[in-house]
Amino acid sequence: MKYEIQKDKILIFDKSEFCPKHILECGQIFSYKKTDEAYIVYSSDKKAIVVEKSNCCEILTDDVPYFVNFFDLDTDYSQIKCDLLKKYPFMKKSIDFGYGIRILKQDFFETIISFIISSNNNIKRIQKILFNIRERFGKNMGDYYSFPTPQMLKIATEQDFKEMGAGYRAKYLVKATEQLLNVDFLEVAKLDTMQLNKFLLSIMGVGQKVADCIMLFAFAKQNVFPVDTWIEKVYCTYFEQEHNRDIIHKKLIDTFGDMSGYAQQYLFYSQREIKE
């Protein structure tokens, strides 16, 4: 996608490929705040302010390269939408609805912790817990706190996580942090989808759905399809009545192949947002 870089700013002129609301509210990220005129996005120890103007979108940040990668700006989503539409015409409504979605490339550790917290939980509380973790164990960056590294978070106890609102997931978070303490994420990122999946499933609190989310939203794997309650509804609408998640998961991967990740986001977002 075409974009322009200035000192502390990225300018995006093609709003058909970049909609802040679609990108941030399509379920892939929890650490952001919406204000009247902008979204403030927090990732790792970085911050960006995303403003939608009449003729363009602006990303204000002191780490431009990080957010060029984070927002996946060098991928052509017009082409992706075209390919999807051609192969799967039933997706037209979903793609038209979430036309400005882009799949983020988020911090590995932060994404793992975030989605462990997401299980059987609601978005509001997930966001609250994550900001609690930042405030209590992150680094003070002035007007915000960084997300702690595994080394910073290892001092957190089960009691600490409970106090921050994690509930029964507290013990998962302690164990997961410990498991990830000496992991080289650059090496992990080299694994193929099957190997990465196996690694992620070995982390306490990570099941198949959470593993799929981590692979898609942090490791940029496209041949994964997170199946949650919303996708189950999609499946019942467009495919067939089926309530076994494993079977739904397998059939969706079979159907969408290497386009699974993208397809999932358009279908998920439209299913959740379009009230009928």
Next chain:
DNA sequence: TTTCAGGTTGAAC
């Protein structure tokens, strides 16, 4: 008072 929310775990078939 129940139900529900981006599921996972561990134990019992």
Next chain:
DNA sequence: GTTCAACCTGAA
């Protein structure tokens, strides 16, 4: 290998 109850918490 598969099924199934239990699980923090607070808003609806």
